[in-house]
Amino acid sequence: MLNVDEHITIPSNVSHQDDLDFQYLRDAGQQYIEQLSRKIWTDYNITDPGITIMELLCYAITDLGLRMDQPMENLVASPEKNFEKMHEQFKSAKNILTCRPVTAIDYRKLFIDIKGVKNCWLAIHALPLHAECNIEHPKVSFQPFVNSPYRTETFNIKGLYTILVDFDDDEDYVEEDIIAEIFTKYHENRNLCEDLVEVIKIKKQCIRVCAEVQLENGANEEKVHATIQWAVSQYLSPSVRANSLTEMLDLGLTSDEIFEGPILENGFLTSEALQKSELRKQVRLSDIMNIIMKIEGVKLIEDISIDNCPPKNDDDCDCNQNINAKSDPWLICIEENHLPVLCDQSTFKYKKGFLPVGLNKEMVAQYTEALEAADKASQEKTFDDLPMPLGVYSQIKYNTIQHHLPENYGISKYGLSSTVSDERKVKAKQLQGYLLFFDQVLSTYFSHLEHIKTLLSADENLQQTYFFKAVDGISGIETLIDDYPNYKDNVENIIDKLEDFNERRNELLDHLIARFAEVFEDYTNTMYKLFGKDKDGVEANIINTKNKFIKEYDKISSDRGLAFNYRKPKQWNTNNVSGFQKRIALLSGLDDYSRRDLFNDxxxxxxxxxxxxxxxxxxxxxxxxxxxxxxxxxxxxxxRSKQQAINELLEVLKLATNQEHFVLRQTETKSKRYYVALLNDEGVLVGRQYNHYYATKDKAELARKKAIEYINNLLFDEGFYMIENILTLPYHTQNIDDLNDCLPLCIDDGCNTCIKIDPFSYQVTIIFPGYTSRFSNIDFRIFMEDLIRRELPAHIQPRICWVGHIDGALTRIEKEEIVNVGISDMVISEPVDAVSIKEKEITESEEDKVVNEKNDSIKYTIIDDDEAYDMKHIQKAWRKFLESKKSKANGYMATHKITKELLCAINRMNTIYATGTLHDCNDDDGENKNRIILNRSALGSL
Structure with missing residues (x-):
């Protein structure tokens, strides 16, 4: 039977430490020698030169192993600015373990951290919406449908909140300023598809406690009284105590537990403390009795009772005097969203023996102030970061092993005596040449270890993963190596032959990414499928995408559920987008995730x-x-068909990603000028520059490069809009009637229920320009849609649209008239080569233009089908909506008219697909055809 308590784990340390064991290395080396040369080498004593050299190599390996076994912070330490560079290499605990608020407790931490907030709670803002289940024209409204002939239902909008605040009694804080700061902090940390409607001071339910307490003879009655009142008040509405980093560590918490939640300013707040300070639903007499009995100096409770504080004629009273919650002598029920507090009409009487004890009010006030001061002092903490381990930098430099042999070998830095024979000198040179091979191998290993901090980083400038370093310190090395001046270059050429930079760099980046439990396999495979593995730029794009992902991981991990701040003054051409959008962009290789114009003409x-x-x-x-x-x-x-033009345009956009398809052609006229043309895979001309001719090939080549650059910028200018439906809800006016025309309202076929008709709660509309090079590819669309559904919070429903603007015109001519038309404007019944049209002679100053002969037989109008510009309408409506919503004068709510324009623009969106053709099984040449594939193709025309 499977034991679920057993886990298969990968050990963190897989080293056997053999590289540090000299005796193990020596024994292994001698064993190899015995196996290879046992017939000619039988004496393995320690004085044998071969054994001496082997021992020296073993020593060099242990030296390398010892350097490898240094703490990681030492290996990645830098000689200068070590603190700054270490923080670039690694993310600190404060930056990588924290996250934006997600849960109600996270938000409470964020707001309690504000000076002047004693405690706060999130409450669901109840906002009912009524639905009329008319299958032909379903409607929703804030007002009930009275006497409707159709079935009606009511549901609450989800994602709207009210924050209840218990303000500090300190007069230094102004409640209005605190509320404004809460709104500011909330919108800086707003979750996707959620919004804050109001911040209000929590209503209080005053509890009266009446007790007679017997004290110990030596008790300080004023201190006991102050402590009882303080303890009972903390039971009813406890303060939340902040902790310092040292206190959190003393609690035995791990680093991930300490830094769980948002970054604060005034110390650490534990989730356990916040859970204990939740709003009470009941107040029990037994709990209060238990609290009083634990106070030092209390002997026994002779009599005690609790009840709701009786009403009094006081307009300044904070207590809600219309309490309907049930209660009895032992238990008082607390009204929903009310804070129980100790009533000022509570009475406490004390005795010592049979004698009643009076209280000095001034002394009681002093003890109370001391308790309050101690409580406030607990809030004066800082949110410190764990110290970054700063290693000690030591230069990793290899010194030749030859200098460590005995001097009588004649290859040390002192060399041989000038009196020795030439034969002796030659033998020394032979030994030097033999050992140089081992020197070079070891030097290369040391060089790799020196670059370990670069290899294990998201360094965008890294161009190699193999490193070479020439051996230093060998006297007479120039006599050992043929072509010594090119020694380094020759060895580097050998290294270059081993180098597969793209593969090794991807493996290293995958290792770093895997440490965050992230993968890029789907993206990599999609890019290979879309562009081919061997195509220039694909591997560079993948590596660049991974580098950016690692560099910004602290933000995209902590902000993954963060919405954008619609209260900021700049809402367009800005990086003020949701954390989800940033994450999707970096996971899919989008270079620019800013909110900007995606439509262009x-x-x-x-x-x-x-x-x-x-x-x-x-x-x-x-x-x-x-x-x-x-x-x-x-x-x-x-x-003759718009669809034919669209089909060819989509094919052209794919061809344009390869600059080899751009060629230079010459006209057939006597001027023989050059122009830029685009060929398909069969070498057939499918597009060209009209009215732009160049007298020389150099000028034409410059124009070709400009065309490639311009079109590439268009094709890879990718981005998307994400619209949170909840932001379009006009809860401030509660007027939704005329918006029904633009809302995507659906009910079931039998019209039995419309409970799922809610078009606002936890829904987003994600809009892509469907005409870019990658976005027009069905495989990349599938990858993006899977990525979005995987990364989007599970409770949020996305609507994904790939819209286009390539089925309209650019200009409008109001009156039909006969005009001069150039080559680019002529409409020809039958396809002809445009260069066959006679070209007039032009002067050198007009070489970039051409005037074509007048053709008066054609009467035409350019039609502007503006309604077809889906992306244009969406972009315009979305921008107007954001500009309207950021207005403080309107309460940060968009006007009704602009809201309707946005909703209507969203509702008119259509996803565009390239049309497909049915595959003929008898036709084997179907490679370039757009075949119909189930769930991946559109039948018919756009």
Missing amino acids: AISIETLKRETVSEGVHFEYRWKIQSDSKVFLSSQKDF
Whole structure:
């Protein structure tokens, strides 16, 4: 039977320490010698030169092992600015173990940390929404549907909160300022799909305690009285005590337990202390009796009772005097979201023996002040970080083993006497040459150990994983090596042949990433599938993505559930986005996760209305990739179907990722000028630059490079918008009626229930531009959707859309008229090579332009189908919404009109797919066809 208590673990230390055991290495070395040369070498005494050399090599290995066995902080220490560089190499406990608030306890820690807040609690803000289950036109409203012929249901919006605050009695704090600070801190730490509606002072339920207490003869009655009142008050509404780092360590807590939760300013708050300070639902007489009896000086309780404080005519009274909670002599029930406090009408009488004891009120006040001061002093702590282990830097330098042999070997730094024979000198040189091989191997190992801190880091400048270092200190080394001046370069060439930088760098980065229990396998496989493993730039992209991920891991791990702050003054062209968006961007290789314009007019389908005598009125289409001043690529022909133009454009966007598809061509006119063209995989011309010709090949090549750079920037300018549906809820006006036209309301087929009709709670809309190089690929879309659903908090439902803008035009001509049309503007019934159109001679100053002959037979209009610009509408509506919502004057709520525009824009979104074709089983040449695959293709046209 499987024992669930047994776990298979990987040991943290797998070293056998053999590299530090000289005797083990010597025995192993001699064993190898015996196996290899037992027929010719039979004497293995310690004076044998071969044994001496072997022992020296064993010593060198133990030296290397000893250096490897140093503490890690020593291996990665730096000679200068060690503190700063160590913090760059590693994340400190405060930065890597903490996280943004997630639970209610986390938020309470955050707000109790504010000066002037004694305690606080999160309460669900009840906001009912009513639904009318009309299957044709379902509606929701803040007002009940009266006399509706349809089934109606009511549900509460989820994710809205009220914060109840128990303010400190200190007069130095202004409640309005504290509330403003709470709002600020909340929105800096807001969770996805949640919002704060209000911050209010908690209502109090005053509990009266009446008791007669027998004291010990030697008891200080004033101190006992102050202590009883303090202890009972702490039972009813306890303060939360902060701890210093030392106190947390003394409690026996581990570092991950100490730094659990958000970063604070005034010490550490434990979850156990906060749980004990939750709002009480009951006050028990037995608990109060137990508290009083534990106080030093109390002998016994002769009589005691509790009840709700009776009402009194006092407008300044903090107590709620309309308490309906049930109570009895032994138990008082506390109203929901009320804080029990000790009533000022409570009475305590004391006796010593049979004699009653009077109290000195001034002395009682002094003891009470002392207790309050001690409690406040506990809050004057700091949120310190664990000290970063700072290693001791020592230069890792290899010295040749040759200097450690006895001097009579003749290869030490002193060399041989000048009187010895030439034969003796030659033998010494032979020994030097023989040992140089071992020297070089050891020197290379030492060099790798020297670079260990670079290899185990997210260093974007790292260009190699194998390192070489020439052997120093050998006298006469130039006579040992052929072509000594190129010695270093020759050895580095050998190292380069061993180097597979991409593979080894990926393995090292995967090791670092695995320490955070993260993987990049899916991303890597998707990129290989999309672009090919051997294509230039793919491996560099993967390595760069992993480097960025590691560098920003402290932020994307702690902020993974964080929403953006909609109260900040700058809401566009900003990195003020959710932690989820940052994490998704870094996991998927998006270079820029800022909120910015994702739509541009550079990629488009132009619609032309044609009118000819022979064919009458019809439409034709062409695709364009252009800037404000220049068309970089345009279709080689015009299409009768918009879908045909879109299909070719999507194919062109894929071709454009490979700069080899961009070529230079010459016109067929006598000027023989150059222009930039785009070829497909078969070498067929599919797009080109019109009206831009170059007199020399050098100028044309410069234009080709500019076109490649411009189009690459377009294709990889990736990003996405994430809209939290809860932010569009107009709870401040409670007017939702006309928004129903734009809300995605759904009910079941039988109209039996619409309980799931809620369009606001825990839902996000994620919008991608579906036309970029990667986003138009179905495999990458599947990867992104799986990644989003895996990384998004489980209680949040995403709606993912891949929208486009490539089925509209750019301009509108109000009146139909006959105009001069250039090559890029002409509509031709049959596809022809555009360069066959006669080119007029132009002057040198006009070499970047061409004037084409007038063609008056075509009457056309460029149509602007603005409604088709899904991404344009979304971008515009989302930006207007954010600009409106950040306004303090409106209470940080967007106007009703702008909210409706955003909701309508979201509701009109459509995911775009490339259309597919059915596969003919008899046609083996289907490699380039877009085949229909179940759940991955769209049938028909856009």
